[in-house]
Amino acid sequence: MPIGPEARAPEQGPTGAPAESPARSAQPRRRQARGERRIAQLLEAAAGVFCRCGYTAASTNAIAREAGVSPGTLYQFFPNKEAIAVELGGQLLQRWRESHGAVFDMLDTTLPLDRLLDSVLDPLITFNCENPAFAVLMHGSEIPGRISEEHDAVHSALLIRVEQILGELLPTARPAELNRTASMVFAVVKSGLELILAHEGEEREAFITELKTIVYRYLAPLYAEVSRGATRRP
Amino acid sequence: MPIGPEARAPEQGPTGAPAESPARSAQPRRRQARGERRIAQLLEAAAGVFCRCGYTAASTNAIAREAGVSPGTLYQFFPNKEAIAVELGGQLLQRWRESHGAVFDMLDTTLPLDRLLDSVLDPLITFNCENPAFAVLMHGSEIPGRISEEHDAVHSALLIRVEQILGELLPTARPAELNRTASMVFAVVKSGLELILAHEGEEREAFITELKTIVYRYLAPLYAEVSRGATRRP
C-alpha cells in the first residue's frame, strides 16, 4: 500500500536512461530488449482482450494470460489497467500516424469532396480493420467506468484532426458550428466503422460505401457553399 | 421477452397460475400489485445504475441498494443481471410504444421527408431524454460482454421498425440494401442521440438539428428517386 508502483512509466520506452553518449545509448537498450518485446506482447494481448470483452470487462489477469506471462510481469510494465489502455492508444495512434498519417495530416483540400473523403476514410478504415482495438479506443469515455477523458488520446486526437480538416474545408464556419459538425462527423464515422468491422467481404464493402455516402451528403452542401466545382457523388 | 415475475424461483407453489378461482383472485392481485411495484422500483434503479456505470460495471447489489431492497429480493424477480436489462428494455420499449409509439407506428409516409423525420425523431429524442437508459440499451450488444444479441429487444425492435419505415419509403429498394440503409440510419441516430444526451440547452437543440440534417441529407436522394415533390431542407 505505501510505496507506490514499481513500474517505470512505460511510455518512455527504451530511452529511459538519458543517452549520456551516443556510444553508450545502445547498452541500456540491450537490457530492455526483452522488456520491449514483453510490452509489445502485452499490448497486443490487451488489444485482443479489449476487443473481445470491452475495456471494463477486460481483466488484467486475462491480458497477462493472453500474453503468456504472469500477472506480476504485467505490472512491471504498467501501473494499472488504465495505463495499458492509454499506452495501447498511444501506440496505435503513433502507428496510425506512421502508416497512414502522412496523407491524413497533409490533405489536399482542393480535391473534390468525394476524393477527399476517400483519402481520409480509406486509410482509416483499413487501419481499423487491421487494428480493431483502435475502434474500441476511439469510442473513448462515452461509457462511464472507461478511460478518463483526459487520457483518451485516440478519441481526442482524431476529433481534433477532424475539426482541423473541417476548418480548412469550411473556412467561413464559426468555431462552435465547426466543433458541432466535427463531433457529428466523427460520431458517424465511429458508428459506421463499427458496422464495417462487424461485416466482411462484399457486405463490408457496401457499408464502406454507405459510410462515405452519408458523410459526403452531410458535408457536400456546406462544402458547396464555400467553394469549388462539382463532384461525382450524387 | 418479459422475464419479470414469471421467472420467479419455482418453489412459489400454487400461486404460480393466476386466478385459480374468482374468490381467490383478489389476494394474488394484491400480491402481484406489490410485485409489480417492486419490479418497477428495481427497473428504475437499474436504469439509473446502468446509465451511471454502464451494463458491465453495474452490480446487482448496487441496483438492489438503489432500489432500497435486499439483493435477495432482486433475485426473487430476476434470475440474473442480464434479465434485468432485458426486462428493462422490454418495459422501456412498451412505454415507448404507449407514449409515442402510435405516431411512430402509423406514419404518414406521404409527408415530405423533413416532416417525416421530425415526426419520427422528435418523439424518440424526447423519450431518450426522459429515459436515458433507453439509449444505453439501444446500443445493444455492440460491445461484447453485454447483453446477448438475441435478448436485446430495444435494439432489434427499433432496427426492425426503421427497416419497415424505410421499406415503405423506398418501395423499390432491394432488401439487402434496405437492411444496410436501415443499419446505417439507426447507427447514426444512436450516435447522434449520444451527442444530444451529452449536451444541454441550446447546444442540445443544435445537435438535434444536426442529427436531423445528416439523416435528411442521407435519405433525401433515395427518397427523391422514388417519389414526391420537393421538401424544405436543403
Place this chain on the structure above:
Amino acid sequence: MPIGPEARAPEQGPTGAPAESPARSAQPRRRQARGERRIAQLLEAAAGVFCRCGYTAASTNAIAREAGVSPGTLYQFFPNKEAIAVELGGQLLQRWRESHGAVFDMLDTTLPLDRLLDSVLDPLITFNCENPAFAVLMHGSEIPGRISEEHDAVHSALLIRVEQILGELLPTARPAELNRTASMVFAVVKSGLELILAHEGEEREAFITELKTIVYRYLAPLYAEVSRGATRRP
C-alpha cells in the same frame, strides 16, 4: 469499483433501523442476530490475528479463516481492514468501560497515591491479560501504516483519561506539562503492560509491581507537592 461498499456501518449495531416504535424495535434485531454473532466472531478472530501478527501483517483473509467464514462474509460487515481494528477498539473500549470503567472513571482522588495506582492499574492489567488485543490497539498509530490517528479510539481515549486523572491529582500543573506527564505515564504503562503480558506467573506479578513502582516514584513528588499525607511505597 464504482458503487462503494455494500456494508452498512457495523458500529451502529442492531439499532440501525431508527426505532419507529418501541414495539417494532425487536423485529429488526431478530434478523441481525446471526449477523451480530458473526461480527463478534470476526472481531474475536481479528483480536487473535492482530495479537499474533500485528495489525500490518494481519490479513483479512486470515481473519476470515480464523472466524471460519469466507472473505466475502467479512466484507459484509466491515468495509476494510482498518474498520475491523477501529470496531475492535471500540468494542474493547466499551467492554473495558462496562467492566472496570466505573472504578476508572470515578476515582477517589483523596486516596494515597499507591492505592490510587492500584485502583487504576489493577483493572487495566487484568483487562489486558484477558484481552491482549487491547494492548496491541493501545499502541495506536505509533508505527506508520497502522490505524490512522483519528480513528484510534483506544489510544486516545485512554490517553485523555490519564490526562484527566492527572489533572485532578495535580490541579496546579500547567496544561502543557500535564499533557507531557500524561504522555509519559501512558507510554510507560503501555510498555510495562507489554512486559507483563510477555511473562507469566510470578514473573508477571513481579513486573506488575515494577510497573506500579516506576509510576509511583515518577508521580509521587508531584503529588506530594500538591497534597496529602505520606503513602506507603518508598
Place this chain on the structure above:
Amino acid sequence: MPIGPEARAPEQGPTGAPAESPARSAQPRRRQARGERRIAQLLEAAAGVFCRCGYTAASTNAIAREAGVSPGTLYQFFPNKEAIAVELGGQLLQRWRESHGAVFDMLDTTLPLDRLLDSVLDPLITFNCENPAFAVLMHGSEIPGRISEEHDAVHSALLIRVEQILGELLPTARPAELNRTASMVFAVVKSGLELILAHEGEEREAFITELKTIVYRYLAPLYAEVSRGATRRP
C-alpha cells in the same frame, strides 16, 4: 551476526576466501569496496524505509528503489528482508559503539545518579535522533512478524548493557531482580525515545528531561540503598 557480503550466493567462486595471494588482493579489495558502498547505500535506504513504513510494511523493492539499485542487486548482498534488518541493526550498533560507545561502555559508576543518567542517555538520545532507524530496531521482536528474537542484535545488546550497568550500580541485587529492573528501564527508555523522536524543539527537550526524571526516580531509591551521597534531582 553480520550477514552482509558473506551471505552472497554461493556461485561466487574463488573470490570467496579473501586474499589468496598478495598479488590478487588488490582486485577483490576494490570489488569489496564497491560492495561495501552498495551495502551502505542499501542499509541507508532500508533505514529510511523502515522508519517511514515499519519493518513489516517495508518492501525490499522499495528499499532497492530508494537505494537506486535493482532488486536483484539487493539480493546479491542480503539473502532476504530480515537479513537487511539484522545487518542494519549490526551496523547501527557498531556505529553507536564507535561514536558514543566508549562513554557508554566505560561508565564512571561513582558519579551521582543524575550525571550517570546524563552520560548514558544523552548520547543515546542524540544517536537516535541522528539514526531514527535505531529506535525502530530497538523495539525488536515485540510485535510478531518482525525480526526473530535471536537475530535482534540492537535490542539484546542494549538490554544486556543496561543489565550490566545496573549490575555495577546495584551490586547487591539478585540476578532475577536485576534482569527485571533492566527490562523495565530499557522499556521505559524505548518508549521515552519514541516520544522524544515524535516531537521537536523545546517540546523534545522537555520530553528528554521527563525521561531522565522518570528513570532517575525509579532508580534513585535502589541506588541510594546501596551507596553514595546525595544527588541533585528530587
Place this chain on the structure above:
DNA sequence: GATGAATGAGGATTCATTCAT
C-alpha cells in the same frame, strides 16, 4: 415475499524472491 447473511471465485495489485543476461 423479503431480508440479510453467506459464498467463493475472481478482480486488481503487490511482494519477496529468482533468473537470464
Place this chain on the structure above:
DNA sequence: TATGAATGAATCCTCATTCAT
C-alpha cells in the same frame, strides 16, 4: 556484479448468486 525481467502466491476487496429465516 548489476540489471531488470519474471514469477506466483498472497494481498485486499467485489460480485453474482444462493440460502436460511
